[in-house]
Amino acid sequence: MHTKAFAPLIAFLSLVIVVQAVPQEVASAGGPDVPSPPPPPSFVGAMLVADEAHPFIAPKKSDLRGPCPGLNTLANHGWLPRDGVATPGQILTAVQDGFNMHSNLARFTTYSAHLLDGNLEYDLISIGGKTPKTGPDPPAPAIVGGLNTHGTFEGDAGITRLDAFFGDNHSFNPALFEQFKNFSMIYGNGYWNHTVAAEFRYHRIQESIRDNPTFEILGFRHSTAYAEVSFPGTFFVDGRKTGAEFGQLDMATAESFFKDARFPVDFHRPAAPVDGSAIAGIFAARPTQPGRNVNGVNTFQVDTSMGSVIDPCGFYQGFVNVNVKGLYPNPTGLLRKNLIKNLQFFYDTFAGRGADCQQLFPYGQE
Ligand code: HEM
Ligand SMILES: *[C@@H]1O[C@H](CO)[C@@H](O)[C@H](O)[C@H]1NC(C)=O
Ligand SMILES: *[C@@H]1O[C@H](CO)[C@@H](O)[C@H](O)[C@H]1NC(C)=O
Numbered sequence: 001m002h003t004k005a006f007a008p009l010i011a012f013l014s015l016v017i018v019v020q021a022v023p024q025e026v027a028s029a030g031g032p033d034v035p036s037p038p039p040p041p042s043f044v045g046a047m048l049v050a051d052e053a054h055p056f057i058a059p060k061k062s063d064l065r066g067p068c069p070g071l072n073t074l075a076n077h078g079w080l081p082r083d084g085v086a087t088p089g090q091i092l093t094a095v096q097d098g099f100n101m102h103s104n105l106a107r108f109t110t111y112s113a114h115l116l117d118g119n120l121e122y123d124l125i126s127i128g129g130k131t132p133k134t135g136p137d138p139p140a141p142a143i144v145g146g147l148n149t150h151g152t153f154e155g156d157a158g159i160t161r162l163d164a165f166f167g168d169n170h171s172f173n174p175a176l177f178e179q180f181k182n183f184s185m186i187y188g189n190g191y192w193n194h195t196v197a198a199e200f201r202y203h204r205i206q207e208s209i210r211d212n213p214t215f216e217i218l219g220f221r222h223s224t225a226y227a228e229v230s231f232p233g234t235f236f237v238d239g240r241k242t243g244a245e246f247g248q249l250d251m252a253t254a255e256s257f258f259k260d261a262r263f264p265v266d267f268h269r270p271a272a273p274v275d276g277s278a279i280a281g282i283f284a285a286r287p288t289q290p291g292r293n294v295n296g297v298n299t300f301q302v303d304t305s306m307g308s309v310i311d312p313c314g315f316y317q318g319f320v321n322v323n324v325k326g327l328y329p330n331p332t333g334l335l336r337k338n339l340i341k342n343l344q345f346f347y348d349t350f351a352g353r354g355a356d357c358q359q360l361f362p363y364g365q366e
């Protein structure tokens with residue numbers, strides 16, 4: 001696979017496969033079952049991931065990119081389909097292989113995204129905007145809008161992305177990145193780390209309370225908001241860094257991921273699978289409550305009805321009963337069948353988190 005002489009042939013073949021991929025998936029949608037998640041890889045150490053088999057190629061206009069610098073990077077290097085449309089299985093393999101994301105965190109993130117933004121009948125999701133490439137839509141109120149869709153997975157107070165209220169909610173924002181650098185200077189001596197993450201998370205929430213009349217950070221978003229600030233210090237730092245350098249992200253590397261969605265030259269993924277264990281400490285250092293501005297700017301009211309980052313069973317319940325059921329109040333046939341499967345894959349990730357959440361079956365059990 002890695003032999004240079006075969007590179008043109010491989011490039012040609014992968015082109016064929018990419019071109020074929022969507023019609024094949026769509027054609028098979030009525031038939032085979034949704035596959036179970038791929039198992040964790042057998043080798044989980046540091047590894048060169050900016051390798052010859054995965055060159056950076058800037059996305060074409062028609063390629064879909066979105067709010068997640070991790071997935072954008074994987075697509076720009078061919079760890080994910082370069083057009084930005086993938087199956088949950090492809091995303092799981094890519095985040096595990098390319099960034100050493102722990103299987104549990106990978107499944108949690110991927111299946112929650114798929115349930116909110118993907119096409120459950122065709123088992124495809126866009127990592128950016130809405131596209132016909134994910135197949136025909138199920139009936140409204142389903143959205144199937146891809147990861148750019150505000151208020152599903154994507155939400156307010158992102159790190160380098162503006163709140164949807166201010167316009168583009170998914171592109172890199174240079175002014176926010178200036179703040180990112182300032183906070184890294186002040187709290188991290190020029191590096192982003194989990195101390196900076198806690199301060200910046202707090203700051204971005206206060207900014208949105210002050211400036212965004214529609215600001216909302218409820219249950220699931222409250223969790224992802226704290227999760228995403230843990231990612232730069234865990235995933236974007238070269239896996240060969242140890243000791244005092246561990247978990248310290250320099251600004252050139254940060255810019256490469258956030259702005260260009262590109263692995264730095266010679267980048268090695270983390271040396272051990274990254275789970276969500278850093279998130280609780282970041283929250284504890286600078287906690288904020290879930291809630292929203294109820295009547296314009298500076299009218300933030302705490303609302304714990306949808307759970308929070310420290311109430312996983314609460315947000316599991318809200319996620320299923322409000323978010324998913326809101327999109328799929330009355331599914332039938334294959335859609336219902338696949339909802340049941342994906343909800344199961346999602347629920348499975350709550351086991352062993354110390355939270356014994358009662359499983360919900362809004363669409364029955366089979
Ligand atoms: C496993 C599948 C993944 C999905 C479905 C996913 C999806 C998303 C989405 C929808 C957002 C936007 C949240 C917002 O509104 O701010 C986001 C943000 C983010 N993701 Fe991912 N992500 C995944 C994996 C990863 C990985 C592996 C990394 C790191 C290597 C990563 C790093 C980030 C970061 C740093 C942000 C914050 C971006 C910003 O606001 O500047 N994600 N992700
Ligand atoms: C960053 O810090 C510099 C120097 O203190 C300041 O002039 C600038 O306004 C700050 N930028 C942001 C976006 O906070
Ligand atoms: C982040 O960097 C600052 C400055 O070097 C340091 O005081 C702090 O302990 C670091 N935090 C973490 C979690 O590494």
Ligand SMILES: CC(=O)N[C@H]1CO[C@H](CO)[C@@H](O)[C@@H]1O
Pocket residue numbers: 148149150164165167168169170
């Ligand atoms: C709710 C909202 O404003 N979403 C926007 C996110 O950004 C895309 C692209 O700029 C817009 O098309 C969406 O309307």
